[in-house]
Amino acid sequence: MRSVIVVSTLLLVSPSAWAQSLPSPDVEEDREAEVELRFKALAQLGDRERAAGRLREAARAYRQALNVRHDSLVAGRLGMVLVEGGRPEDAPELLLDAIHRAPAATPAERAERKRFFEAHEVARAHGSWVEVMVSHAGARVTVDGIDRNDAGRSAFWTFVAGGEHEIRATLDGFEEAVVKFTAVKGQDMKVPVPLTAHKVEEKPAVYVPEKDPTATLSAVVAGPEFTKQEDPFAYEEQPKDPTTATERKGLRGFLGVGPVVVFGVASWMPAVGAMIGGGLQVNQHLSIGLEARGAWLTTGVADEPINAMTAGGMASLCGHYKWFFGCALGHLGVIRVEFTSRSYKPASFADVKPGAGGRIGAKIRVTESFTIQAAADVLGLSSGVQVVVGPTILSDQPPVMFGVQIGGGWEF
Template structure:
């Protein structure tokens, strides 16, 4: 009864002000009303979660996200879904929260990360590659909204599953597949056209009894007939075909780096240029910078890293692996409001490796995602007075996504 009363109060509080405002101010926009409803549902979800009613909190958070996206509310929804045993519904929300929820407290960001790791242990990401656009797809009997797309990602629990794909004029494709813990993979789905009906029997041709005789004309010498009378005697010049092979590419995108004075992510950007020697080998040069999203050891101390990376990569289909070298700095800056103003910049060269995947979405555009690990020449310590706040090992782990343009 208490829950029903709370929901009724929210509904009355949403509807009554809307009627009153319609009478007092007819020019109020729908956007402000939607924002009020969003705030009301978000607050209701927070209260239900604090009261230990996760299912009611999930319903409120979902109503809020229908009004507008918010990474902080998505993260809270993802944590509750993991608690309710629905990790396959939580991974998208938790990824959004980890990447975009800049207003989250360090404690709440830690809960997002821990919930995401629990969800990842429950299954794997599957990339479904469709041979035709407009295919209707069901997975384990549930429809998937993917019309108009040739590929999509979906997180699935470990175990046996079945995908069915249908399209007018093609045989139904039934693809069973197995999902193993944290083993992301591609699932190609190829539709086969239905056999065409046999064409009608051709009419019987009856030649004329006395076909006309054609006399052969012999032209002597170097006489050359006009093109209208002898079209086969002329060859049109063919333009030289330009090679479609693309050697250079530029690109960029967001990056998250772990190990910058903390295992919390430092978020920033990366830009790269790459030269492709052949189908299997490429060389690249990139620059990246990332800033820690929270204070060091919950203190008013900020940190960032910036540097350049040179890479030599081997390619096989859509996968690639690289040996990388890094030269860069880590900067630690103490807040002037709490400490004597001080900034330390430490040079940190290192070497490591990278593994990634790329998907071409056009003749010249590709999407890329990768993860890399770097071993540095030395670790990092942050000491305040006689207290050692941080002793970070000489390791940087980075993950990035982005797009490249090839030319």
């Protein structure tokens, strides 16, 4: 009798249990509707926060909406918030996605896409689009420690801020490739990343008994309330040293030109002219150079119709530290004094003036190849200059000249 009861119970219970185990046809639709409602709520929250001027909260809401599902329109609005909030270097990829994929069927949508384009141009001026070209497909690639090649492509574009960056690529069977490059703001560039295969060393086979695979793993849960993806304003990047951001290394040549002002050309009044020079940058701390310059006195000696000028060449040996440099100078030139025909019998005198001295200055790198520098120098000459008319000494200049110059330079 007991067995009969058990069988009857099973027959009665089993159909209902089977019915409960089968998924409802509406469950999947309900899940998709719930996801869509959450996405729309976060996107609308981002719109409201942006309209209220709370850019950090708007960026967080847009980022959370994109974590629910991707939408090019929301990506573009997040990019505009980043530009408005002072983080333009993080916005170009989001804005480019919106420019290409956001809807533009209505006038309002077309106007918003135009704003996406304008914001992208503002953001692009703060960095560079870089085409990373990996020699082998399937490699894991990071740019400044962030994964940039989930699809394992052999070439892809990414946006980076201006300055120095590092690319690392890893692939089974190959050595890790590390490439450092300097991005110039507003200029696109290509960076090749070559991978080198591991060298196979033939070794005698040695049997090593397998050890018990034991490991102790500890779980640590810590960190900020929001990730950088959800709150892009949470982590401020440390500024890089501008003196080393675009520094080039190794032997290279340079050429410079610019105006010069010289004091001590038969008078303490300024003599104005130009200089041109060139040389070799042996390394980042040492350079040698040759320079030619000429300068003409802007007024007459002792306010008389007497002209004076200097012309000559200098050799320099300079030491460099960051922006600053100091040089030892050797000078060989002439100082020429000319009496004009307005008040005197025309005559001119030129004396060769060898000398030596020093220079200090500062050099600022504008681009990878162009620099601007300013310098001041002092030269001690072999003798001074005395200008005499009859029994009157108009000028008795000591054997020293001071110079100030500013100019541009090119490295190659």
